[in-house]
Amino acid sequence: MEELFNLTYKDEVEILKDEDDFEALGDEKYLNHPDMEARLYWAFCRPNGSCEAQIKDIDPLVSIMAFNHSKLNALKRFTLLHKEVIENPNLRVKIKNRTRMLFRSLVDDDFHELNKVLDIVPVFLEVAVDQLKNGRKWNDIFADEIEATIFMQKAEKFIDDSFKEAL
Numbered sequence: 001m002e003e004l005f006n007l008t009y010k011d012e013v014e015i016l017k018d019e020d021d022f023e024a025l026g027d028e029k030y031l032n033h034p035d036m037e038a039r040l041y042w043a044f045c046r047p048n049g050s051c052e053a054q055i056k057d058i059d060p061l062v063s064i065m066a067f068n069h070s071k072l073n074a075l076k077r078f079t080l081l082h083k084e085v086i087e088n089p090n091l092r093v094k095i096k097n098r099t100r101m102l103f104r105s106l107v108d109d110d111f112h113e114l115n116k117v118l119d120i121v122p123v124f125l126e127v128a129v130d131q132l133k134n135g136r137k138w139n140d141i142f143a144d145e146i147e148a149t150i151f152m153q154k155a156e157k158f159i160d161d162s163f164k165e166a167l
Contacts, residue, residue, distance in 0.1 A: 009041045023047050040065050055080035064094045074102040075113050078121050086121055103128045104135035111147035118154055129158040133166045143167070 016025050023046060030042035031051075036059045043054045043065040054066030055077060063082035070077055085091045106114040107128060118125055128151075148167065152159065
């Protein structure tokens with residue numbers, strides 16, 4: 001039965017795709033739709049990536065889909081993410097790949113946004129450390145010394161030779 005509903009929403013969205021204001025029409029129809037399946041499908045299909053309203057949806061699964069398909073920066077995404085996703089390891093695993101990619105980008109930057117994100121979601125500290133060790137690329141952006149020190153204090157229990165070498 002669920003497949004029929006999904007197919008209906010898929011067909012509806014396909015019809016909207018021919019419209020010039022496809023995204024606006026979809027937002028109007030699906031952002032506050034009473035059926036979670038419709039909001040979930042729209043979070044997947046929205047042309048310019050999921051928006052803030054979708055990430056902060058009342059349903060954790062819609063929030064997950066929107067988090068994974070958004071073009072917003074990491075800090076904004078984690079700020080809006082449904083609290084149940086952060087607290088529940090069974091839900092958290094559904095954002096694992098996107099989270100890893102976001103933290104890879106964060107540790108490759110100057111550590112300002114990284115520390116702000118970790119203040120919101122400290123449960124991802126181990127992911128940040130893993131990306132520092134295994135995902136960091138050499139680039140022209142130097143870490144802010146104060147922010148790097150703050151990160152080191154947060155990650156104190158993970159500091160080893162590979163951590164020092166990566167930093």
